[in-house]
Amino acid sequence: xxxxxxxxxxxxxxxxxxxxxxxxxxxxxxxxxxxxxxxxxxxxxxxxxxxxxxxxxxxxxxxxxxxxxxxxxxxxxxxxxxxxxxxxxxxxxxxxxxxxxxxxxxxxxxxxxxxxxxxxxxxxxxxxxxxxxxxxxxxxxxxxxxxxxxxxxxxxxxxxxxxxxxxxxxxxxxxxxxxxxxxxxxxxxxxx
Ligand SMILES: CC(C)(COP(=O)(O)OP(=O)(O)OC[C@H]1O[C@@H](n2cnc3c(N)ncnc32)[C@H](O)[C@@H]1OP(=O)(O)O)[C@@H](O)C(=O)NCCC(=O)NCCS
Numbered sequence: 001x002x003x004x005x006x007x008x009x010x011x012x013x014x015x016x017x018x019x020x021x022x023x024x025x026x027x028x029x030x031x032x033x034x035x036x037x038x039x040x041x042x043x044x045x046x047x048x049x050x051x052x053x054x055x056x057x058x059x060x061x062x063x064x065x066x067x068x069x070x071x072x073x074x075x076x077x078x079x080x081x082x083x084x085x086x087x088x089x090x091x092x093x094x095x096x097x098x099x100x101x102x103x104x105x106x107x108x109x110x111x112x113x114x115x116x117x118x119x120x121x122x123x124x125x126x127x128x129x130x131x132x133x134x135x136x137x138x139x140x141x142x143x144x145x146x147x148x149x150x151x152x153x154x155x156x157x158x159x160x161x162x163x164x165x166x167x168x169x170x171x172x173x174x175x176x177x178x179x180x181x182x183x184x185x186x187x188x189x190x191x192x
Pocket of ligand 1: 032033034036096097098099100103104105106107108109110111136137138141142143144146147150
């Protein structure tokens with residue numbers, strides 16, 4: 001299946017290419033972006049190219065997908081989002097997202113994630129129509145939690161010391177969204 005690309009009122013969700021190395025480097029070398037990630041800040045553009053290849057391999061291997069998020073107005077690549085893993089068998093996927101801090105607080109993450117949730121819950125991706133999308137956050141990542149709750153995700157509990165990176169254990173806060181809940185919350189929004 002050809003790489004699926006999407007448009008929202010202000011954004012384009014596109015396949016990343018090696019031409020994006022500089023912008024991906026700017027994104028993932030920013031300490032604020034990777035603060036809660038199991039990834040150290042990038043120090044060389046060659047690492048950005050490896051990351052782009054890694055993101056694209058998810059799609060070619062049919063294990064997930066990562067889009068670049070471009071601002072239509074300027075064509076600037078300001079972030080990425082996607083499904084880190086998906087399981088056609090279980091009809092579920094794990095979601096991930098990041099924006100450069102210059103673009104935080106304008107509703108861009110909500111706009112991009114709404115679009116990919118729609119794609120996943122209506123069967124527009126090679127994983128088929130999904131029933132469940134989940135996300136893990138690190139306690140303290142208030143922006144990520146606020147985004148998930150705004151989109152209708154429910155907090156499902158804490159997996160204690162489930163992760164280990166940057167020399168320490170990390171609790172993971174689990175969030176989940178089911179297809180019928182998403183439809184319901186969309187209907188509520190439309191009625192308002
Ligand atoms: C998570 C992230 C993408 C959110 O981006 P954003 O631009 O703030 O997202 P939005 O503007 O769409 O905001 C979504 C909601 O979260 C709220 N929010 C954003 N930052 C917040 C914060 N620090 N504390 C509380 N609420 C916050 C917004 O007010 C908005 O709710 P509202 O519409 O009811 O006002 C961004 O902070 C980021 O890239 N962080 C670094 C990468 C990361 O941690 N990714 C997630 C890993 S789990």
